[in-house]
Amino acid sequence: MDRKRVVVIGAGPGGYVAAARAARLGAAVTLIEKKAIGGTCLNVGCIPTKVLLHSAELLNSLKSDAKRIGVLVDNPRLDWTALMKRKAMTVSRLAAGTLELVKSNGVEYVEGMAVITGKDTTRRVFTVAVGERTFEADALIIATGSEPDVPDTPGFDLGGVITSDEALSLDAPPPSMLISGGGVIGMEFAAAFASFGTKVTVVVTSPEILRSMDPESAVILRKALEKKGVTFHRGYSVKSVASGKEGLGKEGLEIIIESAADPKDEKKIEAEKLLVAKGRRPYTEGLGLDALGVKTERGRVVTDAHMETNVPGVYAIGDCVNSYMLAHVASKEGEVAAENILGGQTTMDYATTPGCVYTSPELASVGMTEREAEKKGHKIRVGRFALATNGKSMITGDNSGMMKVIADEDTKKILGVHMAGGPATEMISEAALALHFGGTPEDLVNTIHAHPTVYESLAEAASNVFAERG
Numbered sequence: 001m002d003r004k005r006v007v008v009i010g011a012g013p014g015g016y017v018a019a020a021r022a023a024r025l026g027a028a029v030t031l032i033e034k035k036a037i038g039g040t041c042l043n044v045g046c047i048p049t050k051v052l053l054h055s056a057e058l059l060n061s062l063k064s065d066a067k068r069i070g071v072l073v074d075n076p077r078l079d080w081t082a083l084m085k086r087k088a089m090t091v092s093r094l095a096a097g098t099l100e101l102v103k104s105n106g107v108e109y110v111e112g113m114a115v116i117t118g119k120d121t122t123r124r125v126f127t128v129a130v131g132e133r134t135f136e137a138d139a140l141i142i143a144t145g146s147e148p149d150v151p152d153t154p155g156f157d158l159g160g161v162i163t164s165d166e167a168l169s170l171d172a173p174p175p176s177m178l179i180s181g182g183g184v185i186g187m188e189f190a191a192a193f194a195s196f197g198t199k200v201t202v203v204v205t206s207p208e209i210l211r212s213m214d215p216e217s218a219v220i221l222r223k224a225l226e227k228k229g230v231t232f233h234r235g236y237s238v239k240s241v242a243s244g245k246e247g248l249g250k251e252g253l254e255i256i257i258e259s260a261a262d263p264k265d266e267k268k269i270e271a272e273k274l275l276v277a278k279g280r281r282p283y284t285e286g287l288g289l290d291a292l293g294v295k296t297e298r299g300r301v302v303t304d305a306h307m308e309t310n311v312p313g314v315y316a317i318g319d320c321v322n323s324y325m326l327a328h329v330a331s332k333e334g335e336v337a338a339e340n341i342l343g344g345q346t347t348m349d350y351a352t353t354p355g356c357v358y359t360s361p362e363l364a365s366v367g368m369t370e371r372e373a374e375k376k377g378h379k380i381r382v383g384r385f386a387l388a389t390n391g392k393s394m395i396t397g398d399n400s401g402m403m404k405v406i407a408d409e410d411t412k413k414i415l416g417v418h419m420a421g422g423p424a425t426e427m428i429s430e431a432a433l434a435l436h437f438g439g440t441p442e443d444l445v446n447t448i449h450a451h452p453t454v455y456e457s458l459a460e461a462a463s464n465v466f467a468e469r470g
């Protein structure tokens with residue numbers, strides 16, 4: 001029998017994982033990318049931001065903690081050029097590794113803009129054009145990702161107004177930056193630039209930052225950022241931007257913000273840069289989805305749990321579909337799509353999706369928040385543990401956070417775990433595994449955790465779930 005031909009459009013963490021998986025399962029796979037292998041995640045997302053945050057965190061510790069812990073370092077300071085070089089080197093090494101991964105699996109990698117041209121109904125193949133070349137496929141995987149969502153606010157077209165893409169490649173950290181948006185991306189940039197010496201102001205429409213995360217963790221992070229000098233205007237949004245007066249630098253901006261509660265309550269803030277971090281929107285521009293009649297809703301491609309669209313044989317994954325905009329979700333969806341194309345019956349399960357914020361303290365969560373669990377009708381019990389009394393946290397000085405385990409009072413099963421502090425972004429995988437196996441707080445308690453580690457505090461929080469009320 002002929003090998004199934006699969007064309008994957010977009011080589012981000014969704015597309016390249018899907019391509020490699022489909023090839024390993026025996027398909028003849030073509031992966032098409034118009035910009036750079038690795039997509040948003042590798043080039044202007046997960047990886048470069050974490051390179052910046054790693055340097056920011058180290059600089060911060062050297063400046064504020066080194067002396068206290070008995071380490072003397074003379075005049076620690078930022079070398080922006082070296083940091084930018086390291087960022088570029090990390091990205092290019094990982095890009096080379098990713099290309100090697102797809103090629104070693106036998107995937108054909110094609111550079112160029114893919115346009116779906118239709119379906120040959122007699123031969124039952126999809127056709128995709130890349131410049132002059134045409135590719136035929138028995139199945140398509142759309143993995144075209146997303147782009148920054150820049151609202152139509154007056155002045156957002158001015159030079160000093162940037163998105164996360166540009167914020168990663170500035171000539172130098174600006175003296176001042178206003179960040180519009182209190183989500184994960186906004187908070188990570190706030191943490192990094194505040195550590196680099198930029199005067200950071202955050203304007204967030206909601207009453208608190210990180211609206212979708214555990215509210216207690218959000219407050220812990222906001223307070224830590226305030227300590228670093230970040231100013232927050234909560235319940236405000238940017239109304240307009242104008243070029244600033246002389247003396248603010250060539251791109252100085254005058255930004256008017258207004259209160260959500262009372263539009264007459266306006267404030268003027270001056271900043272050299274305005275970073276728009278108001279979320280991202282799915283990207284399917286010029287792709288030709290109409291040629292096949294693929295259904296979209298508010299720009300997002302609609303799929304079922306098998307990641308298949310309304311057009312049989314056409315699958316979609318990652319940021320361009322209606323799920324979490326996270327790299328690990330895109331990759332998992334890619335695997336699911338590839339397996340189903342090759343005869344499997346796999347469905348996506350989002351229940352164990354970890355969400356992480358790589359700031360200091362780190363935040364991480366998996367499963368439901370208290371509010372979500374109660375909304376779904378669960379009678380909940382919550383166990384907390386403050387890192388202030390965890391040995392390892394005291395040693396590292398990262399001890400202002402907490403661990404929280406939420407469980408169902410009747411079934412005793414864990415519903416959600418939320419962490420602020422310690423290596424939360426690593427530790428969350430233990431909680432995700434517990435959730436995956438339908439674990440209880442007791443399971444976490446009965447797992448022996450090494451001492452001294454921050455992991456012990458997860459078991460402590462779990463032990464408090466059913467102990468709190470005796």
Ligand SMILES: Cc1cc2nc3c(=O)[nH]c(=O)nc-3n(C[C@H](O)[C@H](O)[C@H](O)COP(=O)(O)OP(=O)(O)OC[C@H]3O[C@@H](n4cnc5c(N)ncnc54)[C@H](O)[C@@H]3O)c2cc1C
Pocket residue numbers: 009010011012013014015032033034035036037038039040041042044045046047049112113114115143144145146164185283284285286287317318319320324325326327328329330
């Ligand atoms: C600043 C920032 C930080 C982030 N940090 C994290 C993090 O720490 N952890 C995390 O999980 N997620 C993070 N994300 C989100 C993560 O980057 C995305 O969820 C992930 O990249 C989505 O993967 P994807 O494969 O769906 O799309 P993308 O990575 O966007 O890749 C899509 C690719 O498709 C290509 N493409 C589009 N149209 C066509 C076409 N017609 N023809 C050919 N190619 C095409 C694009 O050029 C692009 O390379 C971050 C995002 C940003 C912006």
